[in-house]
Amino acid sequence: MPQWFDTLLAWKAAAVAAWFLLFFALERWRPAAPEPLAVTGHWRRVGRNLLLWALNLPLSLLLVLPLTDWASRHAPAWRPDWWGGWTGLALDLLLLDLMIYWWHRANHVAPLLWRFHAVHHLDRFLDSSSALRFHFGEVALSALARAAVILALGFPLASVLVFETLVLLAAIFHHSNVRLPPRLERALSWIVVTPSIHWVHHHRIRRDTDSNYATVLSLWDRLFASRSARARDPAMPIGVEGLAEEAAPALLGRPFRA
Template identity: 65%
Template sequence: MELTTESLLAWKSLIVAGWFAAFFVLERFFPAAPFPRPEGGRSLTGVPGTLLLSMGRVIRNLGLWVLNTGLAPLVVVPLSVWAAAHSLDWRPDWWSGAAGLALDLVLLDFLIYWWHRANHELPFLWRFHEVHHLDRFLDSSSALRFHFGEVLLSAMARAGVIILLGFPVSSILVFETLVLMATIFHHSNLRLPPRTERVLARLFITPSIHWVHHHARQRDTDSNYGTLFSFWDPLFASRSPTARDPVMPIGVEREDERPYASLLLRPFRLGTRKGARGR
């Protein structure tokens, strides 16, 4: 059966939805860190097997995701398809098939490492990316929390890469599926056996690595930029020596969480700048 762009998108949605649902439930039965107090309710610490959660932050995260989900078929997917149709035709014949897909995935992960790093180092990009980091706790819903402006900027950057390097749409969709699954995994609060996590971390980004990236201390926030593979950070001297602590403060140094409407408007306010964090 030939896989069309539409069928790949459908499979991507089903796989990611199932993956998210599994982590969302499992992390509440087997949390690595105690879940925060529900807004207006009692603490969840030490209550095994509960599905209670701080609904306010999860609703904010899902609200941002719903907005971005609406943008995907209207802007993100058409832009990627258009870029693939206008890409430079220079790729050799050997850069195809399974080997070509594997090379595409490594190269795309290399590029997304630098894009993520740019989102921290360039003040204009940080305005939008900060919304993701303002979350004061991490679980699988944090993986869906991105400002629509960052999604649009990422789509434009990806379109430029597709045009220059000639990535086929199939490689882009496979990579995006893996990125979403990896992002849900390494933002999750699922408690993993220490040995399993150590083995995985030799090649892949795990929660123990990425939670440090969300530590509310700037020198840790500006580190650990990897998405799929864990070797880019040691290679480019951006790996933090800090070890994950289940009770480490999460968020942005000297900044607080915002209501939903404020999160949407924050990047466009003149007072929003990375200088507030010491730059």
């Protein structure tokens, strides 16, 4: 992989780490919702989320990055000249955000994909650590889907890497339990997905779980009629209706159980 790629990757890691630590501190200083500690066990829950994230690091290096790089190098070069530079990057980010909206929605609709995605949803409370909690199977399946999209639409590696950074920053923000000034959050929610929007996606009521799929821009749920009418309530139970949270080893085996 080229030198600029390693530099960009290092910047991504530094930006995401700093952003995560910022929100991890802010949400403990000014929480929006009280955690039902008797249910979750705060540090046990955070530890479980970080363990699931740590297991995905070798997968990222061994599968996700090489596959993404391979796809961007083998995509047919059919893009017109105007689809380049900063305009091209902006268009790529918009299209990738649209794709991830439909991929996330597919994860809720297709039973096989939901088996893996449910592991993310089984968290009984939300904070910035929830943004890192994904089953390795979901990470691998997402990498395959993304490679197919890159091959079809010829996204350059730089666009994909910038988008992946944005996704992580957005996910840490909208899973976080930071108490924002209500007027600021309302204004932001017109443009990006805020905690008030995404927490409803984690509401332990299936109708809400199957809504609010957007990741970065909030417009997709309005455009495709998947925005829940429910307002976030700090006492709202989090999780999956009818399913129980499990310890990390059981969560890893969960998608493969009958």
